[in-house]
Amino acid sequence: MKVGVVSFPGSNCDEDALLAIVERLHESAVLLWHKDHDLQGADVVILPGGFSYGDYLRSGAIARFSPIMQEVVAHARRGGPVIGFCNGFQIACEAGLLPGALLRNVSLQFRSMPVTLRVETSQTVFTNAATAGARLTMPIAHGDGRFTADADTLTRLESEGQVVFRYVNAAGEPTEAANPNGSMRNIAGVCNPGGTVVGMMPHPERALEPLLGSTDGLVLFESLLASVKA
C-alpha cells in the first residue's frame, strides 16, 4: 500500500501522518506537494491536520483550491480512499467531498484533550476492522470542530449510515458534556455514501503508541490496510 499525505502550506500534522504509516504500519508513504498535480501513485490520500493557509478566512476554504486537490477529488470520485483528520476534514467538506461544515467550537475556545468516540459504522474503508459500538480514545486539538449541516443532510447521514464517529461519555452515551465542540448530534466524523472518504476531527495518528497514552487509532489504519490489500 502506498499512502500520499498532502502538505498544504500550514499543514502541521503531515509529518505525523507520514510517520504513522511508515513507522507504525511499515507501509510506504510520500508527501504530496500542494502545488503539484501528481498523486505519485498513492492508493490512499490523507488530508492531514494543521492550519492550511492559516485557516484565515475559514478553515479549509483556501486549501481546497490547491492544484493537488483537483487530483484528490478525482481520486475520490474514482472510489479511491481519502481520509481527512482535523483540518483535513474541514478541507474535505469545503471541497465537497463530504457534506456539512465545521464551525467555531461552541465554547469559542480551542480544545486540546482526549475524547472518547463511539464507532457508529464499520461499513467504511477506515472502520471495517472495528465493531460498531466500540469506543476509542484519542486526542482532539481544534478550534473549529462544530459539525453543522442542514436538517435534510443530517437525516440522510443518519439513515444512510454516514455518521462514522460520535463523541460519547465513559458510559458510551452521546451527551452534551461529552461533546467538546457543540457539533450537531455529537458527530465527530462522517463519510461519503460509499464509505471511501472519511473525515473526522480527532487525531487517530496521535493514538498509535502506548508511550503516548493510547493505541486506539490503530484500528483505522488496520481497516485501511485490510481494504486496500483485499
Next chain:
Amino acid sequence: MTTHATPRPGDPAITPALVAEHGITPDEYDRVVAMLGRTPTLTEIGIISALWSEHCSYKHSRPVLKTLPTQAPWVLQGPGENAGVIAIGDGLAVAFKIESHNHPSAVEPYQGAATGVGGILRDVFTMGARPIAMLNSLRFGSLDTPRVRYLVAGVVKGIGDYGNCVGIPTVAGDVMFDAAYEGNPLVNAMCVGLLREEELIRAKAEGVGNPIIAVGARTGRDGIHGASFASEDLSAETEAKRPRVQVGDPFTEKLLLEASLELIRSGHIVAIQDMGAAGLTSSSAEMAERGDVGVTIDTMKVPVREAGMTPYEILLSESQERMLVVATRGREAEVKAILAKWDLVAEVIGEVIAEPVYRVTEGDRVVAEFPGTRLVTDCPQYHPEARESDAAIERRTRDVAAIAEQPEEADPIWTLTRLLEAPTIASKRWIHRQYDSTVRTSTVAGPGHADAAVIRIRGTRKAIAVKTDCNGRYVYLDPRVGGRIAVAEAARNVACTGATPRAITNCLNFGNPKKPEVFFQFREAVYGMGDACRALETPVTGGNVSLYNENPQGAVYPTPTIGMVGVLDDAAHATRMTFTTPGDAILLLGEPREELGGSEYLAWIHGTVAGAPPACDLDAEKALIDAILEAIRAGHVRSAHDCSEGGLGVALAESCIADETHPLGAEVDLSAWPALSRRALLFGETQGRIIVSTSDADAVTAIATRHGVPVYRIGTVRLATDGLTVQVGASRWTAPLATLADAYHGAIPRAMSRAAAETVGTEGVA
C-alpha cells in the same frame, strides 16, 4: 576614523528634547558624538536608541550576568547567541531559550503574547533546530478583577493560537496570581528545538562580499520603537503608544520556519538571525559585531508593506516573521528559489564589507554610519547602587508564627480545600487545554500530567523533560534564597519525571534597575541562581532580561523565571505525578520543617506575604535529585511529585486528584513530626521534598538512605472512594475526593466564566 552621514531633507534638528525622547541620556549622547566625531543624524539617533536600550544592550545587567556559570562538557553554545544549545548524545542537541513579552502583553494581551511566541520560535530555529516544544510562564494580578481576567483570556488565547497554528506543542509552564503583578503581567515564552550537532549555525556575519538578504514578511510601520518601549515603566503615556503593537502571523511563521531550516541545510548561507526587538537594526549590527566585520545596508531595497517609509522606520520596524540572512556570494538565486517555494520574499539589501563600518544608505545617500562594531561595543555599562529595601527586611523578619489561625482552620480539610482553589495552586487546565499539546506525536507527559513535560526524541530511546518555575514571593522576601529556590525547584520538577537536569535558560523580570532596592534584588537573585546552577551542574546557556516591570503602584515581585531542560536516557522511565495503584506505599523524601514564611497558605488564607522563605540547602537538593533519579531508573517509582506551593498537604491531594480521569485516594499518617505546628507540617513550603508512590518501599528507602536523603513511609494509596485521610497524632480527618477535585479543577474555570464579558474584543483571527 571619521564617518560620514547626511541628514535627510525634512529630518528634524537634533535637539536635547529629541534625544531625550529617544531615551538617550545626555552622557550617552556625548558618547555618540565622540564616537562619530560629529552630530548624529536622526536615523543614527534612532539606531542608538534601539541598540542602547536595556532590552538590546543589557547595560544595567551585564556585569551581574557575567557571574553566572555557563560551562559544562555538554554545553555546545552558551549565552550570546539566539539560543543556547546542549548535546544530548547520539549526535543530537537541543536548542532552547526563554523570552519575555511583558510590556506588549500588558497593552494588547492577544497580540502581545502571540508575537512573544513567534519571536522565541525564531530564536530557536535560527540555530538550525526544529522546534519541538513550547512552554509559558505567566504572572497576573488577582483573578478577582475584570482587567486581569481580560489579560488572562487574551494572553492564553494569543499563546495558543500562535503555537497551535505553527504546530509546535505547548507542553508545560507555570502560572501565579498575586496583586504584585496587577498592572504588569509577566508573559515569558520558552521554546525548545532539536538539531543534529553538525547542523548548528551561528548568527555571525562572515565573508567580505557576501550578500545580506531580508527574508520573510514585508516590513511595515508596526512596533516601531518596541525595544525602547520595553525599557520604560508602564504609565498613562504608554497607553498613547498603542499603535506600536505588532500583529503576528503564525501562518507566515510556519512557512518561514520550513524555509529557514531548508536554507540552513542547503549550505547556501553562512548566518541567519531573527529580526526581533529593534528589527533590522539590531539583527544586522549584532551579526556584524559577532563576525567583527563591516556591513552596508540599503533601506530602499528592503521589501516594504507601505509606501513612503523612511530609513528610520525601516530600520526600527518590528514587523514580525522576518529574518536576516548572510548568504554565500553567488548563491542568491538559490536562496530566493527556496523562499519562493514557500511563497516568501527574499531581497538582497546589503553586503558584508571589508571597511570597518556599519553603514546604512537610502539609495546613494549615506544616512547612518558608525565606526567598526562600536555601535554595539561602545554602549555604556552601568553599575547601579544596590540597597535592600526596608520594607522587604521588615516583611522577612516578621514573626509569622504569631499570626493566629482562623477558627475554620481547626479542620485542616477546610484549609486544604481553600488552598486547592487558590488560582496559583489550582489546576491550570482551563489554560492548557487551549494549547495543542500532542501535535508532533512525541508528547509522553503533557501539561498537568507530571511535574515537568516529557518529550520523546524520535529515532532514539531518549526523551527530554522541560519546565519553567519561579516563586517571586520568595525572591521578594529574600532574593538570594529565592534565586536558589527557583533553580532548585525547576531541577526537582524535571528530576521527578526521571530526567537528569542539564542546563537552564532564564528570564529576569524585575523593576527599574536604577532604584537601589530593585538592583539589589536583581544582583542577589542572580547570585542565588548562580549558586544553585553550580551546585546542581545546570549551567546557564542564555536568557533574557526584562526590566522596568513597574507602574506607579510599584514593581512586580522580582521574578527570575527558570527554564530547565533535562534528559532521560530511556523515555520508558518517564514518571507522572499522580498515584497509579491502590496499595502502593507513599514515601516522603526530604524533611519537613517549621517554615511558613512566604507560603501560599499565608498569602491566600491570611492575606500576608511575610516571613523568611524556606531555606534552600543545595547539597541536600543535589542528593535528593540523585536519589529520585536512581530510584526511577531502577524501576521502583510509580509516581513522583515535589512539594511546592501549598506544601505537603497540597502535594498529597494533587497526587490523588490531578488526573481527573483516574483519581485515587490515600491514607496518610503524619504523626512522626510532633514538634511541628500542624499548619507548617501540612502547608509549609519546606524545599527539597518529593512524594513518591512505590510498590517496593524498601528499595526506595535503601536508595534514599544511601544518598543521605531522609525518607519516611507516610501512607498508602487507596481507592478513590476511600478519599484522602490524614492523621496527625490522635486527630484524623477524611476528605471525599470529589470535594477536593471540585476545588482544584473548578476554581479557574469558575473565575474565568465571569470573564466572558471582558473577552470578546480578544477574538483575534478565526
Next chain:
Amino acid sequence: MTRFVVSVHIVPRQGLLDPQGKAVADSLRTLGFAGVRDVHVGRHVVLELDAADAASAERAVREMCSHLLANPVTEDFELAGVRPA
C-alpha cells in the same frame, strides 16, 4: 480600468447557532446594556480591485463570494457597497 472599493457582508445563515453573537449579547447585557435583544457576528470584507466599471467590479465580487468568501452551507452574503477608490 478603474480602481473600486467593494464591501461585502458575510453572515451566518439564519437559524444556525451563532455562539459568537450569543457571547457578545450576553457580555453586553452583563456590562449593563440591558436593551440588547440579539446580536449576530459576521464578516465584513473590503476589497480593492481594478475593473472596467462598477457593474463588472460588482460581478467579480459576487463571483468571489460564491467561490471562496462565503461558505454555501452555512453563510449568506450581500454586497454592501461599490464605490470608486
Next chain:
Amino acid sequence: MTRFVVSVHIVPRQGLLDPQGKAVADSLRTLGFAGVRDVHVGRHVVLELDAADAASAERAVREMCSHLLANPVTEDFELAGVRPA
C-alpha cells in the same frame, strides 16, 4: 421603547498587518481574480436593541463598540446603519 437594528463594521486598524486580508487577496489572485489589489477582513456585527429613539440606539452602540466590540488597540469601528426593526 422601539426596537432598532444597528449594524457596525469593525476593521483592522490602518497600517497594522492584516494576515487574513493578505491570505484572502493572495488566494483570490491565484483563483484568477487578477484585478484584486488589496483585501481587508473585519467583522460585521448586527445588534437588535430597544431604545427610545434612533439617536440613542446609535449612541448606545457607539459605546458598546468602544467598550467591548472593537479592540481599541488594533481595530477601528464605524456605524453602518440604524433602522427600526
